[in-house]
């Protein structure tokens with residue numbers, strides 16, 4: 001059966017959920033072969049096998065962390081040459097897209113980014129994308145070379161499907177040009193203990209209406225009562241009330257949760273671009289004319305300082 | 321030796337307008353007003369700041385696009401860039417990211433560069449892949465998605481804020497850089513700048529000038545094909561209630577009904 005390469009996103013062997021989604025989608029096209037770079041291959045292989053990886057190609061070298069992007073492209077290219085896959089799937093993170101972009105140039109293949117669904121087609125995999133701030137949905141395919149496709153988080157529900165997950169070492173040699181950009185230092189982000197924004201089933205976001213960094217505790221309180229991730233509009237981020245990593249929208253994260261709650265956010269096109277594919281959308285805004293209300297399944301016209309605390313209390317008491 | 325900075329800028333349909341697909345499923349660029357991609361203004365701004373710090377620097381703005389894309393070049397020139405290069409050819413219609421990066425790479429080699437600066441993504445296609453493709457094609461270091469950037473002693477340094485960590489990066493020139501919208505507000509063109517821009521040189525190049533064949537680019541040469549584009553049905557109007565003191569509880573009731581609680 002045809003093989004599909006899946007690039008693994010992980011933290012020291014702990015495989016992130018979007019990769020499990022990729023394995024699930026890969027099985028619609030062929031047999032997934034996972035490419036795992038860095039430490040923790042054995043731990044990762046266990047999970048990858050559970051979700052259908054027949055093989056796990058792994059390489060560990062200091063180059064992966066000492067230099068930006070290019071060494072990982074060298075490794076993915078080596079895996080591509082070893083396997084001759086029918087497609088290469090990569091998670092749609094900032095880094096994933098850059099790796100995929102360079103691989104596409106190197107192997108002379110077309111690339112599709114930010115797919116939200118994938119199916120087998122008569123002429124190769126067909127990718128669904130959501131474009132123009134999600135006002136259009138397109139179906140595309142790669143017409144030259146081996147399709148390289150990056151897939152957004154929350155594009156599929158991960159389905160377990162036991163496979164061998166046999167670990168094999170991948171030999172990688174790094175090109176001279178691949179060590180041009182040195183990572184001089186790295187400051188890991190502190191964990192908040194909340195779900196990852198892009199992976200979360202529920203996201204609660206605050207905007208300019210939250211009116212101050214200290215008031216974001218209201219948004220966090222609601223998020224915690226629901227087990228949700230916290231997002232912010234660019235206005236809130238630019239004001240310095242919440243970190244940029246939590247920004248939702250065109251120049252922040254694109255999220256597609258089951259439930260998106262926007263509090264004190266007007267719903268500008270650039271914000272909508274990052275949340276419009278959410279399944280259920282709820283807004284709290286004191287302006288009945290705010291464009292966000294055009295998107296909602298349920299909206300409350302009111303002061304978030306009244307509505308949010310009451311909602312949080314009610315959620316807590318209903319959950320018991 | 322002067323520092324040769326080339327800023328890649330794209331002319332895009334206005335995101336706040338009604339964007340559509342043309343009949344051949346390429347982005348409709350006729351019915352919508354276009355402008356210099358707002359995210360590329362940040363690239364122009366950083367180029368201007370780097371040039372200020374350098375003893376001697378020359379900023380060229382480069383675009384691949386239709387006739388109207390000159391507007392984007394003019395805007396960048398009025399912000400303070402020195403000259404412009406416009407790659408324009410009927411055969412470019414429908415070119416995808418791989419094709420665009422090929423044309424840009426050829427144009428960069430033609431113009432000459434020490435530092436290439438791009439935006440983080442175009443506001444229309446928004447793939448955010450062209451800078452990485454350029455680094456790959458040119459065989460120079462990729463120093464991308466920077467929220468802070470500086471050039472000194474033949475080196476570019478910068479901070480890349482990733483999901484898992486914030487990284488400090490360093491590479492020797494020549495290099496390809498891309499900057500995010502966190503890198504600092506772009507300046508508004510001054511009246512003097514707008515007047516001066518009218519006299520700045522804009523060089524036009526076509527595929528032949530770059531040694532490229534029509535088959536390598538355009539819709540026919542594209543490496544991907546859009547088979548279908550459907551307008552998403554407008555979301556069905558939801559329930560909107562006015563808070564009369566029970567808004568939070570009513571919302572909780574809705575969430576419970578949807579099994580979120």
Ligand SMILES: Cc1cc2nc3c(=O)[nH]c(=O)nc-3n(C[C@H](O)[C@H](O)[C@H](O)COP(=O)(O)OP(=O)(O)OC[C@H]3O[C@@H](n4cnc5c(N)ncnc54)[C@H](O)[C@@H]3O)c2cc1C
Pocket residue numbers: 206207208209210232233234235236247248249250251252253263264265266267268269270271274284285286287290302303304305358359443501
């Ligand atoms: C190139 C570019 C990229 C961009 N990228 C992004 C992006 O990634 N993400 C993003 O979010 N934006 C982005 N923007 C900015 C975007 O255009 C908007 O400016 C921004 O989304 C506005 O944020 P906001 O809704 O919080 O603020 P506002 O538009 O000011 O809205 C605040 C809302 O809060 C309501 N409000 C105020 N007080 C209360 C209260 N007490 N209770 C209830 N409601 C209240 C108001 O009625 C108002 O509707 C981008 C812009 C550009 C040009």
Ligand SMILES: Nc1ncnc2c1ncn2[C@@H]1O[C@H](COP(=O)(O)O)[C@@H](O)[C@H]1O
Pocket residue numbers: 328329330331357359360363382383384385417420424437438439440441442443445446447448449450451
């Ligand atoms: N047609 C183009 N002409 C010049 N620069 C471009 C063009 N397309 C993309 N770029 C540059 O590449 C960046 C990323 O674009 P993209 O990969 O299309 O999201 C943009 O911010 C521009 O700096």
